[in-house]
Amino acid sequence: MSYTDDSLALHTDKYQINMAQAYWKDNIHQRKAVFEIYFRKIPFQNGYAVFAGLERAIRYLSDFRFTESDLAYLREEGYAEDYLAYLATLKFTGTVRSMQEGELVFANEPIMRIEAPLAEAQLIETALLNIVNFQTLIATKASRIKQVIGDGISMEFGTRRAQEMDAAIWGARASYLAGFEATSNVRAGKLFGIPTVGTHAHAMVQAYRDEYMAFRKYAECHKDCVFLVDTYDTLKSGVPTAIQVAREFGDKINFMGIRLDSGDLAYLSKEARKMLDEAGFPNAKIYATNDLDELTIMNLKAQGAKIDVWGVGTKLITAYDQPALGAVYKLISIEDEHGEMIDTIKISSNPEKITTPGRKRVFRIINRANHKSEGDYIALENEDPQHEERLKMFHPVHTHIAKFVTNFEARELHRIIFEDGNLVYPVPTLQEIREFAAENLNVLWDEYKRLLNPAEYPVDLSQACWNNKMRLIEEVQQKVSERTWA
Ligand SMILES: Nc1ncnc2c1ncn2[C@@H]1O[C@H](COP(=O)(O)OP(=O)(O)OP(=O)(O)O)[C@@H](O)[C@H]1O
Ligand SMILES: O=P(O)(O)OC[C@H]1O[C@H](OP(=O)(O)OP(=O)(O)O)[C@H](O)[C@@H]1O
Numbered sequence: 228m229s230y231t232d233d234s235l236a237l238h239t240d241k242y243q244i245n246m247a248q249a250y251w252k253d254n255i256h257q258r259k260a261v262f263e264i265y266f267r268k269i270p271f272q273n274g275y276a277v278f279a280g281l282e283r284a285i286r287y288l289s290d291f292r293f294t295e296s297d298l299a300y301l302r303e304e305g306y307a308e309d310y311l312a313y314l315a316t317l318k319f320t321g322t323v324r325s326m327q328e329g330e331l332v333f334a335n336e337p338i339m340r341i342e343a344p345l346a347e348a349q350l351i352e353t354a355l356l357n358i359v360n361f362q363t364l365i366a367t368k369a370s371r372i373k374q375v376i377g378d379g380i381s382m383e384f385g386t387r388r389a390q391e392m393d394a395a396i397w398g399a400r401a402s403y404l405a406g407f408e409a410t411s412n413v414r415a416g417k418l419f420g421i422p423t424v425g426t427h428a429h430a431m432v433q434a435y436r437d438e439y440m441a442f443r444k445y446a447e448c449h450k451d452c453v454f455l456v457d458t459y460d461t462l463k464s465g466v467p468t469a470i471q472v473a474r475e476f477g478d479k480i481n482f483m484g485i486r487l488d489s490g491d492l493a494y495l496s497k498e499a500r501k502m503l504d505e506a507g508f509p510n511a512k513i514y515a516t517n518d519l520d521e522l523t524i525m526n527l528k529a530q531g532a533k534i535d536v537w538g539v540g541t542k543l544i545t546a547y548d549q550p551a552l553g554a555v556y557k558l559i560s561i562e563d564e565h566g567e568m569i570d571t572i573k574i575s576s577n578p579e580k581i582t583t584p585g586r587k588r589v590f591r592i593i594n595r596a597n598h599k600s601e602g603d604y605i606a607l608e609n610e611d612p613q614h615e616e617r618l619k620m621f622h623p624v625h626t627h628i629a630k631f632v633t634n635f636e637a638r639e640l641h642r643i644i645f646e647d648g649n650l651v652y653p654v655p656t657l658q659e660i661r662e663f664a665a666e667n668l669n670v671l672w673d674e675y676k677r678l679l680n681p682a683e684y685p686v687d688l689s690q691a692c693w694n695n696k697m698r699l700i701e702e703v704q705q706k707v708s709e710r711t712w713a
């Protein structure tokens with residue numbers, strides 16, 4: 228039997244459906260639960276990550292329903308009718324606080340906080356992580372590459388190598404919001420308004436079996452022309468042919484430049500630059516592609532490569548050197564049988580992995596004297612660090628590492644996105660998100676932005692948050708030590 232693919236409610240792991248069933252059967256499915264999404268390690272050994280994924284998460288939560296075909300499938304899988312009847316009534320009724328897309332985010336700080344009836348909160352975990360993990364990973368990689376490209380133009384060319392279609396589309400969006408200027412994916416242009424760009428492939432030269440004819444035919448129907456010059460011999464054939472066609476067409480085309488896609492890109496770009504300049508085309512740009520990433524680009528720049536436009540595909544869209552971000556979804560508080568919220572903790576022998584219980588707020592502490600960030604400050608829900616004259620910021624594990632900050636702005640990073648299931652957040656345009664991402668980078672010292680061995684950005688807990696965590700660790704240790712076995 229085949230089913231229509233008309234909902235994302237089953238885009239989850241089976242254990243979520245099974246746990247939700249147990250909660251429902253035990254009649255605790257409506258208890259309020261609070262989960263947080265965070266990751267423990269910034270990818271690519273970068274100094275920061277760029278959060279992306281909120282817009283799709285909003286769409287997912289707004290549309291969250293079990294359709295007839297979902298229920299029919301679950302029925303066939305053997306789920307009980309009464310449980311299916313309950314699932315049929317479900318929609319997302321929770322409250323979500325989240326960082327905004329384009330926000331800089333660091334290890335161990337809550338990116339999103341979901342407060343919802345336990346069963347609902349559990350059912351949406353997998354999809355939310357799926358969205359946030361991928362999009363944040365690609366936005367971070369794109370930002371890292373863009374840091375190296377600097378004032379040069381960066382173009383996302385990865386669709387053909389992406390892990391399937393969703394990855395190409397949402398990866399193109401993540402790259403754009405993190406600073407890339409354009410994408411080759413036309414559907415991403417249509418859906419998100421991202422500027423689209425394109426040169427031409429070797430296939431076109433091969434199809435005419437001649438560079439001159441191929442460039443001419445292209446120029447006959449396109450005003451903007453970038454000719455790919457490396458099909459036969461870049462310097463002896465490709466560049467001179469591009470120059471010849473550009474001369475022949477004169478004002479009829481906008482000769483934007485040439486693209487190099489193989490060989491020594493530093494050497495070839497320098498030689499090609501000379502040839503273009505001497506031919507009277509100083510404004511023609513040199514585009515480069517071929518397995519580029521931030522390290523190759525940095526290296527090429529160090530060699531004095533004369534590349535103006537960087538096309539980056541495989542290494543960006545697949546996050547080649549680190550293909551997964553490990554964001555997790557952890558329960559931090561749950562309603563008990565008396566209707567009271569009880570903070571919960573997950574212990575680990577690794578102190579960095581112990582969860583931080585309780586509802587929390589995240590603040591970026593901006594020094595008013597220089598407008599740079601002193602670090603992030605995680606406080607409990609009822610705390611407002613802005614009221615402190617002298618804020619103590621200490622390392623959450625190595626607590627002796629501490630500093631005091633005065634004259635600061637405590638900028639809260641979470642926004643309320645859904646309130647009791649209603650979308651209350653005015654979703655920004657992609658353009659606004661992109662500008663926001665760029666502005667956020669300005670508050671970071673360069674030490675956190677460098678490619679290699681960046682300094683560790685402080686993410687600290689308030690004293691009350693730290694005390695609460697210690698109290699729960701002790702409580703759990705006490706409980707475990709008192710446990711007797713029959
Ligand atoms: N001057 C350079 N310094 C460092 N890396 C470079 C330089 N020029 C090119 N590269 C990079 O080196 C790699 C060369 O890839 P590869 O071995 O596939 O060579 P190629 O020239 O593309 O050969 P092919 O003709 O088979 O495509 C690419 O990742 C490319 O970006
Ligand atoms: O190298 P990437 O960073 O992944 O960038 C995308 C690559 O896709 C194209 O190559 P492909 O060999 O697929 O097609 P082509 O015939 O147009 O060169 C293009 O020439 C780039 O090299």
Ligand SMILES: O=C(O)c1cccnc1
Nearest residue numbers: 384411424425426427538
């Ligand atoms: O337009 C291009 O040059 C392009 C597009 C996709 C992949 N590689 C190159």
